[in-house]
Amino acid sequence: MKNYIKADEWNIIEEGFDPHLNKISESIFSLGNGRMGQRANFEETYTGETLLGNYVAGVYYPDKTRVGWWKNGYPEYFAKVLNAANWVGIEVKLDDEILDLATAEVSDFKRLLNMHAGYLERTFTAKLKSGKTLKVKSTRFCSIADDEVGAIRYSITPLDFDGKLTLTPFIDGDVKNQDSNYDEKFWDKIADEISGTEAYIKLRTKKTAFEVCTGSNIELYKNAEKLDINPEAVRKEKFVGQTFSIEVKANEEITLVKIAANLSSENYPKESLLKETKSVIANASAKGFDTLLTEQTEAWASKWEESDIIIEGDVSAQQAIRFNIFQLFQTYTGKDDRLNIGPKGFTGEKYGGSTYWDTEAYCVPFYLATAPQEVSKNLLIYRHKQLGKAIENAAKLGFKDGAALYPMVTMNGEECHNEWEITFEEIHRNGAIAFAIFNYIRYTGDESYLSDFGLEVLIGIARFWKQRVNWSNDKQQYVMLGVTGPNEYENNINNNWYTNILATWCMKYATEAAGIVKTQQPEKYNSLLKSLNFDQKEFTDWADIIEKMYYPHDEKLGIFLQQDGYLDKEQTLVKDLPASERPINQKWSWDRILRSCFIKQADVLQGLYFFEEDYDLDTLKRNFDFYEPRTVHESSLSPCVHSILAAKLNDEARAYEFYLRTARLDLDDYNNDTEDGLHITSMAGTWMSVVEGFAGMRVRDGKLQFNPFLPGKWKSFSFTIGFRGTTLKINITESGISIKNNAAIDLEIGIRNQLYKLAGNTEIEVNNAALV
Incomplete structure (x- = not known):
């Protein structure tokens, strides 16, 4: 970890020239405008x-x-x-x-x-x-x-x-x-x-x-x-x-x-x-x-x-969140649906500057709330335009009948990743694209996207999952073999819980989306299904898989197992690793990493983040308390998910610890890799940690919900979001939360499970006493 950037609310400052830090600074002080x-x-x-x-x-x-x-x-x-x-x-x-x-x-x-x-x-x-x-x-x-x-x-x-x-x-x-x-x-x-x-x-x-x-x-x-x-x-x-x-x-x-x-x-x-x-x-x-x-x-x-987030009382945190927002807007402006967001943006060459699943899982939520609706919509249209290539990618691997496998890495829709355990096996990226469609519609209410673009993509993805599972006579359930989950420190595993749960969710959502389009635009629905040679029996096949999918779990511990056999590994905790052996991806052989229980980033917890409404707090806590101590956080995408889940569990200390790690990942060079370029897509996770974590913002039944807390080092924090034609200013202090509606649209807002009327161009304040 480096600590040479001076703390300042609006500026990134380096004083003194150290040639050994120059490549790191070349990344940190990068410039861009979305086009170059x-x-x-x-x-x-x-x-x-x-x-x-x-x-x-x-x-x-x-x-x-x-x-x-x-x-x-x-x-x-x-x-x-x-x-x-x-x-x-x-x-x-x-x-x-x-x-x-x-x-x-x-x-x-x-x-x-x-x-x-x-x-x-x-x-x-x-x-x-x-x-x-x-x-x-x-x-x-x-x-x-x-x-x-x-x-x-x-x-x-x-x-x-x-x-x-x-x-x-x-x-x-x-x-x-x-x-x-x-x-x-x-x-x-x-x-x-x-x-x-x-x-x-x-x-x-x-x-x-x-x-x-x-x-x-x-x-x-x-x-x-x-x-x-x-x-x-x-x-x-x-x-x-x-x-x-x-x-x-x-x-x-x-x-x-x-x-x-x-x-x-x-x-x-x-x-x-x-x-x-x-x-x-x-x-x-x-x-x-x-x-x-x-x-x-x-x-x-x-x-x-x-898009600004204002933090009172913590200059280091203030500088970090603005740096991340700044770099995101330097990378992508949403003007062109042919463009996407590379993990390094315009700051380096690692990862080739290509599109990964990071965009859908992490960047879409940021742009939904901080930019005009067309910006996040263009990120989705980018994938729709490449559906034909996704079907070609699946066909190269033996899939047929319109099954679509979106690439792990791409520029034009064609897979161009050259590591077998990723190219062939990290197929959960398909689910992230389907989830982004769901997330966009949940946030904007724009169900017309389904008939115009989304349903076609969802059907292609559901067809892939249907062909990717197989029936196990031994288990009398459907299983998913030979995959790599988000935890890339495990390869070629069977029944990754996250991948399995994501696959069935995709089939459920494709079925639900088809029903919405059929009701709202029956002629378009019939035309689309005809063009896709869609047989109604496909719905029945999906339903059978949804009902009979196998999900690994351990009853004694009360947790979802990351994959079959995970508990066969020696269960060592990260706290017991000598500092001299970290990061393990730079100190250990790959063989040793694969045989260890250590987790690169959120895997089971990624699924609990996506589908938190389906699980109670006790389930979330058991899984969080089991998996987080085994997670080395050697992916830039890891700390933000843990911060959000810790916040939901009212674990303020760990929520703040993970926020600082994700927020200052590049400024302090936590993983000794900033010289290769910044971690642009994970920067959206920094925003998520504040807005979804500390402010507890969610969309439920078309309404914004907040469950806020104030980190102990902060006097207050505030942020602006756009939501369905409105612009809202949210301010969270020691005494409570205020929300100002800057548009003429009336809203209902949930604050700690209680609904409040927020008329257009008015402000509400709810103090903490009222939230108890």
């Missing part, structure tokens, strides 16, 4: 350890799978969001000496991520080997007001010398992914152009033929006065830039402003890509850096108005 993003790499040359990363949403490459032994059904590639052209680069030379923080003596270094306004600022003083000293201040952002534009303002002040300053702003497309399986570079150059202060390069991905045009325009200032300098063009392989040479004197400030843009063939015809990029650059340059930054600040203010 970048790690916090330095603008100037840096020959130290770094992970360069610039990314353009939706642009990927099918890197050839690298495995030792091929198995039938393996995907042939692993799709990767590509490290794209580096547009932030500015080479700085003082006379003939290059500024390089790896070789210079660095002082007064400060990096600041302003989350309220959405920009990154960096200041430092550097003494070069020659003895020359200069001061630098850079400010940059990726605009969410215009998501094709990025901007940099880079100021240099010589402190103790006169001489020649040479600046070479550039765009470098000669890049590769650090995780390239065969060290291949994925881009070909199509065209480039340098004209005065403007530079453009157009690249095309190999195999997939995506095209991206990156352009920039440069302005130079001396002591705030604009300079008119004709630069020298610089052109190399997949590299364009300009060199500006200026005679400077001590204490004169030279400022370079770089306005850049990334446009892709996903949004423009390839033949007009260069022209459109020039137009974007011209419009952005006409506005200028200050206006672009003002627009950025205003756009972020609007987002914070909808």
Whole structure:
């Protein structure tokens, strides 16, 4: 665990430069706007350890799978969001000496991520080997007001010398992914152009033929006065830039402003890509850096108005929740239903930037409450558009008749994960997609989604589960063999309780959804079932499986068993593990992990989180008290589920402990892996821990319910949510809860199982005495 980020309510601050922490900071201080993003790499040359990363949403490459032994059904590639052209680069030379923080003596270094306004600022003083000293201040952002534009303002002040300053702003497309399986570079150059202060390069991905045009325009200032300098063009392989040479004197400030843009063939015809990029650059340059930054600040203010969580009395917790919300909105804005949320967002290459089940299980609840309804709906439509591919994925594994198996990892709907125990066996991801449809409708009330999109997906998923189970003559029940549950420290197990319960729930919900569509839109219902070659006998088959499914459990302990034979393992608790042996995924052999009882993340408890209405508190407590002490929480998705369940059990200490772990997972580098990129999808779990955990928010029978408590270190906390056309401001203090309705719609609100009328544009306050 690291602890070098300064506590601040609205800023992420690093003071002092430690090269050993640089890759971690490159992740933490990353920028994005939903359409493109970048790690916090330095603008100037840096020959130290770094992970360069610039990314353009939706642009990927099918890197050839690298495995030792091929198995039938393996995907042939692993799709990767590509490290794209580096547009932030500015080479700085003082006379003939290059500024390089790896070789210079660095002082007064400060990096600041302003989350309220959405920009990154960096200041430092550097003494070069020659003895020359200069001061630098850079400010940059990726605009969410215009998501094709990025901007940099880079100021240099010589402190103790006169001489020649040479600046070479550039765009470098000669890049590769650090995780390239065969060290291949994925881009070909199509065209480039340098004209005065403007530079453009157009690249095309190999195999997939995506095209991206990156352009920039440069302005130079001396002591705030604009300079008119004709630069020298610089052109190399997949590299364009300009060199500006200026005679400077001590204490004169030279400022370079770089306005850049990334446009892709996903949004423009390839033949007009260069022209459109020039137009974007011209419009952005006409506005200028200050206006672009003002627009950025205003756009972020609007987002914070909808989504901020305010915590009084705990700066560390306040900083953490805002950091997580900030990174979620930098990653996904919901404008494009072709895009989704990679586990690392725009902050690193691990997991390939592809879509996992994390989106449906963790991110959908966040966007349902903090963004317009279309945003979460687009996440669901993304999966509907890929239903055909899901049916193809299932067919490759021997399933038929329209059975759909959604991929564990994907960019275009086709499975591209290359580990057998995940690709073939971690099939519970299908259930998360069905649950997201249910969750969306439960929250929004938008049952029309079923007839328009949802029922078709639910039927495909139910068909898969029907074929995936088999009848056990020994048990006289249906069983599910050879699976991997959410706990990936168990592979190829039989009857994972979570997977079994999820499978039958999917068949129940598909049946229920069919009834809703049949009642509301009978013609559409009949047409859909005809197009799917659906036989009414399928409902009967599903009902038989639902009735006769086997669920492993232990009567003596009163718990659901994670899988058959789990209690045959040596039952060691995490508290008895030496600190020197953790994390076990970095210290133990895989064989040893698989034979242990240790759990990577919520598994049985994931099911109890999804379906908590079906179980009483005693059942939840028995299972929580058994499984949590055996959980090592080595998945970023683990602490939030445990925090929410602990809160439901009124276990305030553990609820808060798990909240801090999920909230500051990246800021404090809990798992020693932040340098690979941030854990974007688990950041939604941080929000869930506050809103579903501490505030106890649920939707029951179309009504919002709250069961709040205030963590002991907090004076109060408040948050805003959207719900069915209303915007509600919830404030929880030591004395009770207040809810303000900012719309003209009347609501009924449940607070600790008691219903209250909340008229439009009014506020209710319920004190704790009334809640007893």
